[in-house]
Amino acid sequence: MILIIDCTRQDIPLLTAEFARPLQTIIQTAEFETSIQPLKTNSLPGNTKGIIISGTALLDQQFLQTGLPSCLEKWDGPLLGICAGMQLLALKSGGMLTHGEKIGMTDVTVVSEDPLFSGNTLFSAWELHQSEVRIPDSLQVLARSSTTVQAFRLKNKPRYGTLFHPEVRNEWIIHNFLQMCNR
Amino acid sequence: MGHPAKGKSGQKPMKLAVLLSGGKDSLYSCWQAMKTDEVVCFITIQSQNTESYMFHTPNISLTRLQAEAADIPLIEWQTTGEKEAELDDLTQAIHFAVETYGVEGIVTGAIQSVYQAARVQRICAKQCLWCFNPIWLCNQEQYMHDLINTGFEAIIAGVFSAPFDETWLGKTIDQSFISCLLKIKDKYCISLTGEGGEYESFVCDAPFFSKKIHISSAKTDYHNHNGRYLIENAELVRK
Numbered sequence: 001m002i003l004i005i006d007c008t009r010q011d012i013p014l015l016t017a018e019f020a021r022p023l024q025t026i027i028q029t030a031e032f033e034t035s036i037q038p039l040k041t042n043s044l045p046g047n048t049k050g051i052i053i054s055g056t057a058l059l060d061q062q063f064l065q066t067g068l069p070s071c072l073e074k075w076d077g078p079l080l081g082i083c084a085g086m087q088l089l090a091l092k093s094g095g096m097l098t099h100g101e102k103i104g105m106t107d108v109t110v111v112s113e114d115p116l117f118s119g120n121t122l123f124s125a126w127e128l129h130q131s132e133v134r135i136p137d138s139l140q141v142l143a144r145s146s147t148t149v150q151a152f153r154l155k156n157k158p159r160y161g162t163l164f165h166p167e168v169r170n171e172w173i174i175h176n177f178l179q180m181c182n183r
Numbered sequence: 184m185g186h187p188a189k190g191k192s193g194q195k196p197m198k199l200a201v202l203l204s205g206g207k208d209s210l211y212s213c214w215q216a217m218k219t220d221e222v223v224c225f226i227t228i229q230s231q232n233t234e235s236y237m238f239h240t241p242n243i244s245l246t247r248l249q250a251e252a253a254d255i256p257l258i259e260w261q262t263t264g265e266k267e268a269e270l271d272d273l274t275q276a277i278h279f280a281v282e283t284y285g286v287e288g289i290v291t292g293a294i295q296s297v298y299q300a301a302r303v304q305r306i307c308a309k310q311c312l313w314c315f316n317p318i319w320l321c322n323q324e325q326y327m328h329d330l331i332n333t334g335f336e337a338i339i340a341g342v343f344s345a346p347f348d349e350t351w352l353g354k355t356i357d358q359s360f361i362s363c364l365l366k367i368k369d370k371y372c373i374s375l376t377g378e379g380g381e382y383e384s385f386v387c388d389a390p391f392f393s394k395k396i397h398i399s400s401a402k403t404d405y406h407n408h409n410g411r412y413l414i415e416n417a418e419l420v421r422k
Contacts, residue, residue, distance in 0.1 A: 011194040013219045014290075014315045022320035029322075058304065059313050103308060104301035126297055128304065167320060168297065 001033040001047045002181060007063045007084040008056040010038050019054045022167045023082075026174050027052075032181070041069045050078040050181030052174070053085025055165055058101070058130055060084075068092050078158040078180045083129050086152075086161030090133040093154065100132035106145045108164060114142050114153060116160055118176050125150070125164035133163065196220040197313065200280040201290040202273075202303070203227045203257070205246045206384045207337045207356065208292030208318060208376065211330055213253075214391055215317035216290045223284040224256045225249075226276050232264025241340040241411045242385050245396070252392035252419055256284070274306050281310065288313030294321060294378045323375040327361050334390040338398075341383035341411045346371050349405040352412040356384060385414070394419040 004023050008015035020036050027034040035045065044051070051072070056063060063084045072079070081089040087097055108125045110117045125145075132148040135141065142160075143151035151162045158180055166173035201213040203225040216222055227246040250257035260276035262269040280286045289307050293300045293316045300316060307314035318326055330337070337356045342348070346367060354360060364375050373381040388395035397420040404411045 012197070012313075014216060014317055017215065017317050018315065018319045025320065025322045057313060057315075058308055059311070101308065103304045105297055 001035065001045060001049060002027050002178065003044060003048045003051045004034060004036045005041065005051060005053045005069070005085070006036050006038050007054045007088075009060050009062045010040075012060070015057055015060060019056050023052055023054060023174070026167060026171050027178065030175055030178050032178055039063055039066045039069065041071065043071050044075060048075075048077070050177065051075065051080070052177070053079070053081040053088065055083030055085065055128065058103070058128060061130070063088060064091075076157060078177060079160065080174075080177050081161040082167070083163060083165055086163050087129075087131060087133060089159065089161045090135050090139070090152070093139055094136040095139065096134050097131040098134060099130065100148060101130050102127040102132075102147075105169075106150075106164070108143050108145050108150045110143045110151075112140060112142045115180060116142065116151070116153070116173060116176050118172070120172075123170060125166070125170055126168035127164050129163060133161075197287045198223045198285050199288045199290050199313075199315070200224045200226050200258075200277065200284065200286040202292070203246050203249065204292065205242055205249060205386065206292065206340070207330055207335060207386055208294060208378075210249065210292075210386045210389050211326075211335060212290050212292040212315075212317045214333075214389060216315060217391060220288075222255055222290070223286060224258055224280050225253075226258045226260065226273075226280055226289075228260050228262055228269070228273055228276060230262050230264035230269060232262075232269070235264040235269060241383050242414045245385065245414055245417060248396050248417060248419055249386060249389075249392070252394045252396065253389070254393060258283075270302055270306065273303075274309070277306060277310060277312070281312070286312070288315055290315045290317065292316075292318065294318050294323070294326075294376055295374070296378060323378075324361070324365070327356075327375055328358075331357060331361070334388065335386060336388035336395065337384040337386045339382055339412065340385035340414075342381070342405075343383070343409055344371070344373065344379075344381040345408050347382055347408060347410075349403055349410055351382070352403045352405065352410050353401060385412075388422065392422070395422050396420075
């Protein structure tokens with residue numbers, strides 16, 4: 001079962017439809033079981049094989065106050081944070097956010113080979129964010145755009161972050177992540 | 184004005200404006216927004232450019248009937264439809280909605296188009312407005328079935344690619360339409376929802392309309408996989 005952690009404000013249900021449900025559709029189409037839980041979650045389902053933390057809307061910054069659920073600290077399996085989810089992972093690892101609003105498609109260059117990108121070296125990706133990240137040495141940069149880090153991973157765990165939204169025009173990246181969850 | 188909204192946990196519903204093209208995607212998105220928030224107005228951009236990437240044009244003036252049927256005020260804004268200048272017109276229309284109705288967020292019917300989504304997101308960001316896309320990246324087959332099963336009645340108002348010919352114009356979007364599209368979509372590389380611009384729709388009835396639109400006369404204008412169903416006379420009738 002792939003758990004989607006919904007990073008959006010729970011008092012605005014339209015955001016779940018826009019940011020968590022597309023992930024659910026992709027995962028179900030790939031024939032994986034999935035469920036959605038809010039960011040304020042206390043426990044992980046016992047049959048969790050992988051976790052994706054969604055993005056959220058430009059004006060929604062509540063996820064920064066909520067922070068990552070503590071139950072994720074014990075999780076060593078595959079984890080992918082998207083946009084807001086990536087920002088939370090970066091902060092948890094000692095990184096910091098800088099202002100950098102981007103809306104639209106951007107060219108992303110893979111700078112370090114990883115199964116997440118399955119040999120692809122350059123692709124166009126959807127950005128929708130107010131902040132960019134500066135990451136510490138404990139994180140490995142996997143991909144960049146002309147202005148910022150677009151993807152990283154923890155050096156010792158299958159824990160990934162993408163600033164761009166792979167669910168938009170780059171479903172193949174989510175499929176690669178799902179393959180990791182199957183191992 | 185508007186409709187009862189069900190704010191979650193006592194949360195005050197947000198005041199929203201829906202970008203209304205007259206087609207199924209904008210009105211279905213409106214309906215999704217109305218379930219939790221308050222739609223206080225529609226915004227229709229009337230483009231003089233029939234090739235506009237941003238704004239749907241067939242029968243755009245009939246959004247007046249849809250707004251009346253929904254009992255929601257309509258802001259109609261004119262644009263010449265020049266490529267980026269039309270965005271200035273949209274910006275002004277949205278600003279007017281904010282000033283007039285206290286709008287806090289904009290709702291669009293975008294499903295996959297990053298071109299449209301990026302432009303509306305940027306306009307909203309500049310005005311510190313929420314931007315909602317309730318059917319963004321939805322399961323298109325499920326969405327089309329939901330549309331029909333929940334009481335939307337829509338017709339094909341324009342066709343703009345193969346294999347659509349004149350016979351499709353004015354057809355009702357129903358189960359047989361979906362079945363037909365499912366059979367041909369891979370062969371012709373078309374999307375079920377017409378999101379790639381393959382076809383345009385016009386909504387005659389929706390679950391939140393108090394009356395429905397009856398089309399009494401229409402004509403077709405079709406040349407080489409490019410056609411429009413031009414509604415000449417239409418009125419609201421009892422449902």
